[in-house]
Amino acid sequence: MGKWARMTAAVRRGGAWLLPAGRRDWVAAVWAEAREVPPGLTRLAWRAGGVWMLAREALMPRRLGRTLLFAAAAAATAWVTWPQPWAGHIAEGRFDAIAPALLVVAVLPLMSVRLFGPASPSRVARSIRVLCGATVLTLVSAFTVMDAYDQRAPRQPAYLRVFCGPNCPGAVPRQGRGGPTWQAEILIMLLIIGYVSATLFLTSRRAGLARSTLVISIGTGLLFGAVMFAVDPLGVTNLATNPWLPGSAADPLVALAWVLLFGGPAAAAVLAGRRYRGPDGVEPPHTVRFSQGAAAGLLANGLAAMVTSVLGAGTVLLISRSPGLVHWVTPGRHLTAIATYRYQLNTGGNAGGYLLMLMFFPVIGLIMSTLAAGIANPAPRQSDSPGSGGGPPGPEPEPGPEPPGGGRAEADRVPALT
Amino acid sequence: MTSRPEFSAQTLSVLAALCDQPSGWQHGYALAKQTGLKSGTLYPILIRLCDRGLVEARWQDEPQPGRPRRHRYRLTSAGLASAAQALGGAAERAAELAAAKAARKVRAGTRPAPRGAVAGSTP
Numbered sequence: 425m426g427k428w429a430r431m432t433a434a435v436r437r438g439g440a441w442l443l444p445a446g447r448r449d450w451v452a453a454v455w456a457e458a459r460e461v462p463p464g465l466t467r468l469a470w471r472a473g474g475v476w477m478l479a480r481e482a483l484m485p486r487r488l489g490r491t492l493l494f495a496a497a498a499a500a501t502a503w504v505t506w507p508q509p510w511a512g513h514i515a516e517g518r519f520d521a522i523a524p525a526l527l528v529v530a531v532l533p534l535m536s537v538r539l540f541g542p543a544s545p546s547r548v549a550r551s552i553r554v555l556c557g558a559t560v561l562t563l564v565s566a567f568t569v570m571d572a573y574d575q576r577a578p579r580q581p582a583y584l585r586v587f588c589g590p591n592c593p594g595a596v597p598r599q600g601r602g603g604p605t606w607q608a609e610i611l612i613m614l615l616i617i618g619y620v621s622a623t624l625f626l627t628s629r630r631a632g633l634a635r636s637t638l639v640i641s642i643g644t645g646l647l648f649g650a651v652m653f654a655v656d657p658l659g660v661t662n663l664a665t666n667p668w669l670p671g672s673a674a675d676p677l678v679a680l681a682w683v684l685l686f687g688g689p690a691a692a693a694v695l696a697g698r699r700y701r702g703p704d705g706v707e708p709p710h711t712v713r714f715s716q717g718a719a720a721g722l723l724a725n726g727l728a729a730m731v732t733s734v735l736g737a738g739t740v741l742l743i744s745r746s747p748g749l750v751h752w753v754t755p756g757r758h759l760t761a762i763a764t765y766r767y768q769l770n771t772g773g774n775a776g777g778y779l780l781m782l783m784f785f786p787v788i789g790l791i792m793s794t795l796a797a798g799i800a801n802p803a804p805r806q807s808d809s810p811g812s813g814g815g816p817p818g819p820e821p822e823p824g825p826e827p828p829g830g831g832r833a834e835a836d837r838v839p840a841l842t
Numbered sequence: 843m844t845s846r847p848e849f850s851a852q853t854l855s856v857l858a859a860l861c862d863q864p865s866g867w868q869h870g871y872a873l874a875k876q877t878g879l880k881s882g883t884l885y886p887i888l889i890r891l892c893d894r895g896l897v898e899a900r901w902q903d904e905p906q907p908g909r910p911r912r913h914r915y916r917l918t919s920a921g922l923a924s925a926a927q928a929l930g931g932a933a934e935r936a937a938e939l940a941a942a943k944a945a946r947k948v949r950a951g952t953r954p955a956p957r958g959a960v961a962g963s964t965p
Binding site for chain 2 (some may be wrong): 447449450452453454455456457459460461469470471472473474476477480481
């Protein structure tokens, strides 16, 4: 074998590794067949076709899109958390904090294919997955940036007084002003893993959520998330809501947020149960309707928490990077540089409230949707069956024949959700 | 509105070529010659047909001396049924199109005289 042939064979073998295992044989097949093609340009064209096939199969548009999207998100995260001078000090980059989150967002979807099967064949399911990844990266970036700034005292005395507060011990700068402890960081990481895993499962084929259920969930979640962001645009605090809310608990927007927190998942559960149809349009059993409804409420509030966190933490991030934006969220007020710095510090501290939303909103959603789905889809009672009114109980009905394959009948199949 | 055909024209040509020897194995280059498709088009079509269980692919058992083993292809029973239906459908569609074209020609030939023309005024 000549040098050229050995080289092309090595390139072909290397290229074949870009393909999934089931596709590698095909590259070998094209190359083997090239020996039958007349030498010269025809054979070259045949091999070029093989390379084209390799490129097409390796870089399927969807896979390429996913890879590019993740690369863009990772680059944006690195850019946002890149050290920059701020308030008289240079914050240290915390790449050790963002690396685990990037790893979770990159690896868990690959692992989920083995655990939960492929993603549900719906654009809605893929959008939910993208939203989940964006939430994780935005939150981690926000916390990383704010912690990095928070743990380094500024050098200028005027900023130092703001940094230390009223109990500042003179002009002695402290290293570290709280920030999350390692226990808190583990908790955040566990929360992220839980969120990503639950999202991957609920949007996988194995969960069996219908497209209508996903659409209802995302609709409810987006509405509630938008309202919640308007209520708490800069973390969970009354101060942050002041720019466009008078701060009153009776504000209509705040009232609407409370209604949506409890009522949204309940409504989504009832709707999802009603809209669900079996694979062939058959009437599904009540257990399937119940599980679709319960999942819809869980997903709706989870999505709302994600939307609020992405928008809120993103705003906090932007404010931390460009102080000019503080004027945008405090219209009509002239803020000095020191006041802007105080605002930025407070806002960063309040961003932790989004973690509470991420923890508790889905739990509330699951409780409300379970209750609502249980009420809307009651189990059929024995007395409802024909011929059971009054009189002595009749003989037990004959058990139906076993479906072929020893499995349950198609209509009785409940998605592996609850 | 007409329904979207199940197979593309190129896929139909591959199915037709495989239908020529329903029970025999065929090689990639032979299929390329029959269909006129380039390898970069033919093999992705074969991959998709294999994924759908319509085509069976197998490596040659005993290669010719000094040559690598070749990949061979043939229709599965499901593929045969699907190909027959698709090719029949395609033939029907082609016949319908030809009939429609002929009808248009006939209508054009018997089109009424334009307004203003006097009956019987044609030479």
